Amino acid sequence: MKKEIIVKKFGGSSLANIARIKAIAKRILESKTKYNDVVVVVSALGDTTDELEAMAFNISKNPPDREMDMLMSTGEQISCALLAMAIKALGHDAISFTGAQVGIKTDKSHTKARIETIDANCIRQAFKNGLIVIVAGFQGATHSNEITTLGRGGSDLTAVALAITLKAEVCEIYTDVNGIYTTDPRLLKDARKIKTISFDEMLEMASLGAQVMQARSIEVAKRFNLPIHVRSSFSKEEGTMIVKNTTKLEEIAVRGITSNKSEAKITICAVPDQPGIAAQIFNEISKAGVNVDIIVQNISHTRHTDISFTVPMKDLTKAIKAANKIAKKINAGSVSQDKDVARISIVGSGMRSHQGIAAKMFQTLAKNKINIDMIATSEISISCIIEQNTTDKAVKALHKAFELQKK
Ligand code: ASP
Ligand code: MG
Secondary structure: OOEEEEEEEEOHHHHOOHHHHHHHHHHHHHHHOOEEEEEEEEOOOOOHHHHHHHHHHHHOOOOOHHHHHHHHHHHHHHHHHHHHHHHHHOOOOEEEEOOOOOOEEEOOOOOOOOEEEEOOHHHHHHHHOOOEEEEEOOEEEOOOOOEEEOOOOOHHHHHHHHHHHOOOOEEEEEEOOOOOEOOOOOOOOOOOEOOEEEHHHHHHHHHOOOOOOOHHHHHHHHHHOOOEEEEEOOOOOOOEEEEOOOOOHHHOOOOEEEEEOOEEEEEEEEEEOOOOHHHHHHHHHHHOOOOOOOEEEOOOOOOEEEEEEEEEHHHHHHHHHHHHHHHHHOOOOOEEEEOOEEEEEEEOHHHHOOOOHHHHHHHHHHHOOOOOOEEEEEOOEEEEEEEHHHHHHHHHHHHHHOOOOOO
16 A cells, blocks of 8 residues: 655755756656655755855855845755656656745744744645645745745755655655764764664754754654654665664664864953853853854862853854953953864763763773863763864774774
8 A cells, every 4th residue: 555645855966967866856756656645855956055155155245144045045946846847757747846835934034044834735736636746945935925044954954844744654865875874984984874863862963063964854853753764865775764762772872973173162261250250251252143062161270260162163253253352341361262173972862871981982082192172961962172183083983982883
């Protein structure tokens, strides 16, 4: 018996050229033999989104967000039309829609809009007519019909949200790797494909630097308990299932390792040790629109203390400006920055019940003469800030220490 509905999302690398678009069209037709109805969400072809963004910044240093959304949303509109044509050329009926057309309503925050509601009426209508539906990912519209985008990588979110709205059995995310790996397989040959991973672990890995899926989309999938299958568009091999609970969860303390080289560290020296000072500092940084990540404050021996924190590299200029301003106001010392840092993290739900994981991580780094600059923990992850040029060595050593390599 045929299953009901599947939502498949294809990333930009799966649609990089005409030959690939044709190959994807064939693959979509195959799934029509297993499912009654098929919805396909697409990203922009290849690097289109980056190219559009670069064009905008060549025109203006500070392009208006509304116009950025008008521009960036066009990439997905191209790919959904081409894919619909490719399916029709194979003899099956298909129709493409923009995000606005399928009723994806968002708030007004241009370039990082949040989905509020989806009616999906035109998709249901198309199903009745036997059509395969192709939807432009990454976009929606406000209640006053302004086009918005959902943040970079937002096609994942479109796919997950549509799968939930249509009560699909599963959402498949097609990409250029075979699934989620214990660490980035491009950086470490020994990386192993993970069969199943929990929403919490995947969310943590995505937020800490694994680049396979947009973190927000996993948050939503978790809330609605929608299983996600991450797999390759170049092979038929099973990928990784992202689910609520993995079996034998307790036995694995560390599921994966991520690294992130796109943070920078800021230190404000000789900050007066008084109530309310940290609040003032981070209030100023947040007013500048910068998200702070790890914060470390040392104990003070002299009624003064140093405060260090990390920020996304792209926000460094804004953050330094804000830090200098507040340092002056509170009579602190100098402000310094360090771009040559990296964050390395180990992630695993089993950490909740295993002892000695942090100790093992620190010992492993010590044995490899890697200095730890800052440490941060969550319930299921431990991160260290280290010198950037030691990142690859750290990944390799930790991967081995936690026995994540191929069996
Ligand atoms: N094309 C958009 C981006 O590159 C959305 C996506 O690929 O999911 O961020
Ligand atoms: Mg993309």
